[in-house]
Amino acid sequence: MEKNYRRCASCRLVALKSAFWRIVKVHPSQQVQLDGGIGRSAYLCPQKSCLDLAKKKNRLGRSLKANVPEEIYQKLGQRLNDEL
Numbered sequence: 001m002e003k004n005y006r007r008c009a010s011c012r013l014v015a016l017k018s019a020f021w022r023i024v025k026v027h028p029s030q031q032v033q034l035d036g037g038i039g040r041s042a043y044l045c046p047q048k049s050c051l052d053l054a055k056k057k058n059r060l061g062r063s064l065k066a067n068v069p070e071e072i073y074q075k076l077g078q079r080l081n082d083e084l
Contacts, residue, residue, distance in 0.1 A: 006043040009063040010050035021046055021076060025064040032068050034075060040064050044076070046083060051076055 004017040020043035025032050027039040042063035044050055051073070054060050060068045 008045045008050055009042045009059045010044055010054040010057075011047075013045060015045075017043070019046075020044060021079070023060055023064065023068070023072065025066045030066060032064060032066055032072055034072065040066075046080060048080060051080060 005014055006017045006020055007014050008020060022035050023032065023042045023044065024035070024037040025040045026037040040063075042060050044054055044060065055073050058068075060072075
């Protein structure tokens with residue numbers, strides 16, 4: 001079975017899908033959420049530098065073609081702290 005590769009929206013690193021956080025713009029509701037759902041997805045490395053750059057330059061918003069709420073960045077920051 002072929003591996004699933006994705007690209008980080010911030011640093012453009014290509015790696016296995018499991019190495020990234022998934023941010024989704026859910027199709028019917030157009031809401032942005034983490035991990036689950038069907039719709040447009042963006043992937044982000046679980047690193048502080050990628051999170052900061054994605055927030056500063058709105059890379060997730062451009063990838064998802066939607067506004068990313070501040071709470072999404074806060075949840076990702078909390079995940080990062082929990083992993084350390």
